[in-house]
Amino acid sequence: MTSFKQVTALLCLPISFMASSHDMLPAAPQSQAVLFTNATVHTVTNGVLEQSDVLVANGEVIAVGQDLDQQEQVNSNSATGSELTQAAKADYLAELETAHIIDANGKHLYPGLIALDTTMGLVEVEMMRPSNDAYEVGFINPQLEAITAFNPDSEIIPTVRVNGITHAQVVPQGDGLAGQSALVSMDSWTIEDALVESDKQFHLYWPHVRWLSTDEDKRKEQLADLERRIDKVFNAFADGKRYLLAQQAGKVEKIDLRWQALAPLYEGKGQLFIHAQSQQQIEQAIALAKLYNFNIVIVGGYDAWRIASALAEVNAKVIYTQTLALPKRKDEPIDLAFKIPALLKQAQVPFALGFSSDWNSRNLPFAAGQSVAYGLTKDEALQSITLDAAKVLGIDNMGAIAPGYKANIILATGDILDPMQAGIESIYIDGRKIDLNNRHQQLYQKYLKR
Template identity: 55%
Template sequence: MMRLLSLLSGLVLMTLAQAHDMVPGAPQTQSILLKNALVHTVINGSQANTDVLLEQGKITAVGPNLPAGDAQVIDLTGKQVYPGLIALNTFLGLTEISMVRSTVDTAEVGTLNPEVKAAVAFNPDSELIPTVRSNGISHVQVVPQGNGLTGQSTLVNLDSWTIVDGEVNTPTAIHLHWPTVSHWSGDKQKRAKQQEQLTKDIAAVRKAFEDAWRYSLALKAGTLTSSDIRWQAMAPLFTGEARLFAHADSQADIEQVLDLARQYQLKPVIVGGYDAWRIPEMLSEAGAAVIYPHVFSLPRRSDEPIDLPFRIPAMLKHAGIPFAFGFKADWDARNLPFAAGQSVGYGLTQAQAIDAITLSAAQIMGAEHLGAIAPGYSATVVISSGDILDPLSANIEAMYIDGRQVDLNNRHRQLYQKYLKR
């Protein structure tokens, strides 16, 4: 009995250690008028001395000198308003302390799990979430990790009681981590074994898609003789109701992904895409988009310029490839606006960088109501006193998600206040 009580006590303490105490905002009941701000609309440029009206969780008007009516008026003279930032390719909410195995639930066993849903494991009470959203990030894509077909990601807002009220309704996103060898051995025999295993892994992926495609044909024809949850999960890929998010970086791997997509008439999203700038014509032909997470990475090859990872976003933009910034991380996803800002110094304009962490990210996910400040869009906005792309001066002061105000307190601020009073 004592052992059981000790175990239960430990589980309770672990649960408390993984839960923040910030209360999600209440649904919007009163109209809010944000006045006299520099508003970065994304779709209509940046507008000075502009008002934004938030009603019932939606933006209903944007322009100068809007009538207040019975709205709560907030004067933002000297402040800036942005759409809520969207961090793609994260595993926020799937892990708490990376060195404590019981708090890590990022991947399923095996390499063929298209039916696995990241939403099932997402923890909306994670202590990491308040820290991330205090940098202006209102939504994240939660992605299952691993090898092969790892499952389905979900787009969530970062101020919710449960996954049910946090999950955003978007088309199904199925993730494929394309087989690759991260470090080829210099030993001839070991290298041959690596090549043999790689060939087998790629063949397994291709067979999985062939089996899933044939299953979808039988499903459509009504001639199924048995059911398979894996192929059932992949069936929407072949009808256009789901999108393939393929994780690949090298040109050879991306070309193989595009070949697979062409075979089954898919429009993939390339996640990683370090070499995507090398093959813009192939990407355009395939209707592919790119989620680029490598701004702060080192060059992959010894003969590449040291600043190439900074310049790739501008190269993608100039080539006309739809792209958004990603950040493969949990707590470190808070640096998303910093990554976008870094690219401004290497070819992107500020407007293009903001677009790549707001509207373009929303469009890639199929969330048509997010990512811009315009009538009809979600009342999801961030208020700052400085440039949101500059971590030293951004100073995020407020956030609204669907019109409800978010508590921006977090563990970092609590510790700062604690030791400030020492």
């Protein structure tokens, strides 16, 4: 017979597993200015600047230009982005005098990469249910917040950020209205430390049939069920709107957390991220957006380039997640998924690249590099995983190396989009130099000594 102690130990196994954490200490807040000199700076907002300097202080980029350590540059628009007041000049010079200087001659500076549509910190081992907090039961759960399940100590985080990813959008998965996502820093002690302030981000997984049956009766059942689920989506948003109107009129008799949570979406203070791939799904999503004047982002977006004008009508943006995928239809070219970023660019659809995964989202920069081989320029590909990714989330001070932007910076010896020569030497988040050690490197070093 199993003893009480044995039962207790078995019950504690999932808890002890989840309690494990990585060994890397989060960096302390930036206390000293840093001056990178003589670097090739990929600003994103102002092209690529050769032999240029970047001054970083208090977690922000202060100046970008040549010879920043020379006093005559203090008044230069090219260095600071605007004329400085006398007080600002004094602060600028004070930061320069105490700055830690890093000679980046022959090296590259890139903005930190932003991984969209991830389950970072929600999943530790995909095949172990106790370590997977990405899903919740139910079809309508707009009140659920993925950030509450985020684990800033996940072993996966250091293995992903070593490829230049400084921030990740943590997204709930599920059916229908799955909940709310959040943008997090990849170096933090707590959830509160990790969270980046942004507008509300609601996620709707548009109903679809994965595989239509060849049996006629079964096919009719599938299509009827699909119609019911789509109706359920529209009915949910109608209920949410009625609840908001009743609340505004002071006539709510029973509080419903689901519809309370949705209120910012109707008020234009949030975005609805609609996970949809096919043209039909996206057109249905656009119809929903028009009903309530929602701000929407299409996630997936395989067919988005085909209906650019319809997307433009509702000012929709796209997170394209299929850069390394196979074609979705038998009669499509084998490389169509690779070309779609360029097709979106040609169609003038605002988009960013995402990589829907947890640990595998570390391949985001290489997916962007793939898009360069199929039509995007290097600058456009880099922008799609930095500045454009920030814009999709409504954040205007991340994704570039320019005065006033957060000091999320990558120092590398080569092309960040090329897995064979990226050569990342150091990464800064909010001006803090983070530890690039991780579980993979520890195991590599361990077995070298075998």
